[in-house]
Amino acid sequence: MDAEKLFEILQKVQEPKGYYFNKDRAYVLELLSALILNKDRYGYMACPCRLASEDRDADRDILCPCVYREPDVKEYGSCYCGLYVSKEWNEGKVEEEYIPERRPPEKMGF
Amino acid sequence: MTDKPIKLYTLSTCSHCKSTKTFLNECTVQYEFVDVDLLEGEERKAIIEDIKKLNPRCSFPTLIIGDEVIVGFKEKKIKEALGL
Numbered sequence: 001m002d003a004e005k006l007f008e009i010l011q012k013v014q015e016p017k018g019y020y021f022n023k024d025r026a027y028v029l030e031l032l033s034a035l036i037l038n039k040d041r042y043g044y045m046a047c048p049c050r051l052a053s054e055d056r057d058a059d060r061d062i063l064c065p066c067v068y069r070e071p072d073v074k075e076y077g078s079c080y081c082g083l084y085v086s087k088e089w090n091e092g093k094v095e096e097e098y099i100p101e102r103r104p105p106e107k108m109g110f
Numbered sequence: 111m112t113d114k115p116i117k118l119y120t121l122s123t124c125s126h127c128k129s130t131k132t133f134l135n136e137c138t139v140q141y142e143f144v145d146v147d148l149l150e151g152e153e154r155k156a157i158i159e160d161i162k163k164l165n166p167r168c169s170f171p172t173l174i175i176g177d178e179v180i181v182g183f184k185e186k187k188i189k190e191a192l193g194l
Contacts, residue, residue, distance in 0.1 A: 027125060034123035048123035051146055051158075051168065081125055098182045101169040108168060110158055 003032040019065065019073065019084040031083045035064055049081040050103065051110060058109025068102040112192045114176030116141035119161050122148055126183040127171040133185060137192060146170070 007029065011021060021028045034048035046052035047062040061067045069079040076099045077089035088094050118134070120127035122145040134141050146157055158168060164179045165172045173180040175191040 030128075031125055034125075037123060049121065049126060049170065050124075051121060051170065083125075098184055100182070101167045103167070105167050110168075 001036055003029045003036060006032045006036065014065070014084065018086065019069065020087055020090055022078070022082050022085050023090045028083060031081055047081060050101075051108075053109030055109050061103065061107055066103075072099055072102060112139065112175065114191075115174075117174045118143040119157070119170060119172040120145050121170045124170050130171045130173060130183045130188075133183070133188065137189075137194060139192060 007021065010032075014020070031048055035045045038044070038046045038048060038052065042052050042054050042056070042059075044056045044059065045064045046059050047064050047066050050062050050066075052059050052062070056063075065079070065084060069084055072079050073084060073086050073089075076097060077094035078085040078096070078099060080099050080101065082099075086094065089096075116134070116139060118127075118130065118141055120131065120143055127145075131143065144157060146154065146161070149157060161168050161172055164174060165181050167181070169181055171181075171183060173188065175188070178191045180187050180191060
């Protein structure tokens with residue numbers, strides 16, 4: 001699996017749900033490559049912007065797309081990593097800002 | 111330009127960590143960094159404990175400039191802390 005292929009597969013599934021890839025394609029492909037690397041390292045696609053515990057069960061909230069994507073895209077127009085964004089975010093209608101970590105510290109499996 | 115020690119905790123896969131490294135390189139400041147996801151065993155545990163003391167959420171990047179802790183890639187804050 002390469003990042004381009006993963007892009008195609010995920011785009012088809014996620015766009016109808018209202019989640020778009022960041023318009024910066026190079027940025028997206030880098031994150032998708034990181035997801036593929038995490039799949040090789042841990043056996044699951046842990047969020048590349050968070051430290052994985054190497055325990056799938058402990059990390060189930062940060063399997064990409066993480067459970068925090070929905071509230072983050074709703075509130076900020078973008079997920080924590082900047083991989084998935086809203087249509088409006090890509091159109092420049094939402095101010096780009098730093099998205100704080102929403103995952104509660106007690107969820108960290110390390 | 112600052113002469114404060116600069117330490118950066120990062121993940122090798124994280125986009126915001128990469129942006130922070132690129133930014134610090136562009137500022138031509140000297141800094142130390144650790145890619146925590148590439149560490150193993152006791153070393154990894156020890157570094158995670160260090161980070162939690164500075165940033166309880168243990169999120170990345172965590173940047174320390176002198177006494178100041180900056181969580182996330184916040185360009186303006188970093189510039190201010192560097193005295194740029």
